[in-house]
């Protein structure tokens with residue numbers, strides 16, 4: 134594998150990007166790049182930042198709690214009057230550290246809204262969202278930007294790569310902006326697993342969609358953020374590339390105790406997860422523990438059956454209502470349960 138020595142990109146030294154870089158970056162480019170990061174590297178949805186709240190001064194080292202992220206009574210309403218949409222209805226859910234969760238459900242059920250609220254890319258209408266012990270509703274924009282930059286990785290379908298930077302520079306950008314050194318060994322591992330070692334000096338326009346997605350995935354992984362959010366991270370990939378991306382997300386959990394949360398429509402992608410949770414009509418209705426792709430597919434078929442009503446709305450991760458089967462079937466409580474807040478560890 135080729136050498137992957139890095140030079141840091143800093144706002145103070147915009148001309149000191151990787152040796153061999155064809156296009157020197159201006160301070161303005163870097164500011165723009167930082168802006169992209171600050172906006173959560175997201176383009177497909179408008180990010181609505183909250184009005185600044187008074188900061189609590191709360192800090193979270195990220196190691197104290199076994200919960201990487203959680204939503205408590207989270208509701209999200211879009212629009213008003215005749216056009217009001219209740220995208221999330223009092224959703225409560227926890228994501229344990231070192232666990233891989235897939236969020237599934239019909240189109241419009243609120244999957245992306247939930248993920249974007251959890252990742253601090255959208256704001257709650259009511260309820261709370263916490264990353265570790267930090268309540269996002271307590272953060273002002275600057276604090277939110279820092280939290281996203283330092284603790285969260287993003288992999289989205291629309292890549293959000295910086296067009297003027299090479300693949301290598303895109304991958305190391307979050308580290309470079311944060312002033313964190315890149316772990317070369319882990320960089321090589323990620324690049325090798327994703328098969329993009331020979332594309333590192335290319336800019337995004339010179340890469341295929343699949344290669345761009347793998348670069349976006351590498352960017353989320355290389356900085357080893359505590360939690361990685363992926364919105365259809367394999368949506369644009371062929372099955373081989375998709376398998377590689379999922380395998381490395383799995384490795385991030387198994388080998389580096391990172392936490393991964395993805396939204397997907399694909400039962401095969403979801404089968405890489407430890408836990409699959411289902412949303413319908415803005416409510417959590419079911420979770421399956423370590424299901425295989427066939428089991429997920431079967432459950433999704435049930436969801437399409439007429440007369441299958443959503444399960445109970447979770448009111449609190451600690452106050453669990455009784456589990457209710459979705460259909461006439463009695464669920465295997467070891468591996469399948471209506472959403473009741475009783476989240477199982479791996």
Ligand SMILES: Nc1ncnc2c1ncn2[C@@H]1O[C@H](COP(=O)(O)OP(=O)(O)OP(=O)(O)O)[C@@H](O)[C@H]1O
Nearest residue numbers: 211212218220238239240241242243244245246247
């Ligand atoms: N910015 C917005 N303004 C108004 N309504 C929105 C907005 N974003 C999402 N919605 C609505 O909120 C609901 C949930 O949308 P969301 O994108 O979270 O669903 P989803 O499950 O991710 O759907 P899909 O699988 O199709 O991506 C939908 O009815 C959607 O139309």
